[in-house]
Amino acid sequence: KQEVTQIPAALSVPEGENLVLNCSFTDSAIYNLQWFRQDPGKGLTSLLLIQSSQREQTSGRLNASLDKSSGRSTLYIAASQPGDSATYLCAVKSNFNKFYFGSGTKLNVKP
């Protein structure tokens, strides 16, 4: 069974710092990996989707990379802002129509 792990579980940084969130998965046979943002008590907002054939995707200050063979993905956030404070989740699509989520990294960006 696919297991998805996210490190660190929590991160607190001052505004303006660049930071890296990590996601690892045990089964490299994935179709894609998606990064989400979740605000307290809210739904999930899609940030980036990386197909299994891709190495990275970029959107604004966000850059996600994927190393399928080693079972890892990183989400890089440049010039962090207080509005980036949220929990960041990664999810892998393994089987045709099934997804596995990590526990998330709770990010706090201090003004």
Next chain:
Amino acid sequence: EPEVTQTPSHQVTQMGQEVILRCVPISNHLYFYWYRQILGQKVEFLVSFYNNEISEKSEIFDDQFSVERPDGSNFTLKIRSTKLEDSAMYFCASIGGGVVDEQFFGPGTRLTVL
């Protein structure tokens, strides 16, 4: 911008009662999902639905659960006899079905079983 909607936002029920959680996926999307998130825990996959039938389900999705797409817009999750441990946020999601299969989530329904 199209979005997934869910109703109600919060449902309180007594143990043993039936509940139906409703979702309206993005129009023209083909794949539909239900997830749950117990407070402080991971988002857990429950079931996926395509072409009017279940395509995958998890071990959580036992006989107490059922899904239905009664018309061209709604997608429902029914829990027949709720238990205390069913208390969670329930999220609906949909995927368009094209080359890029990005999931879009609804805001969730908080289910509280007393």
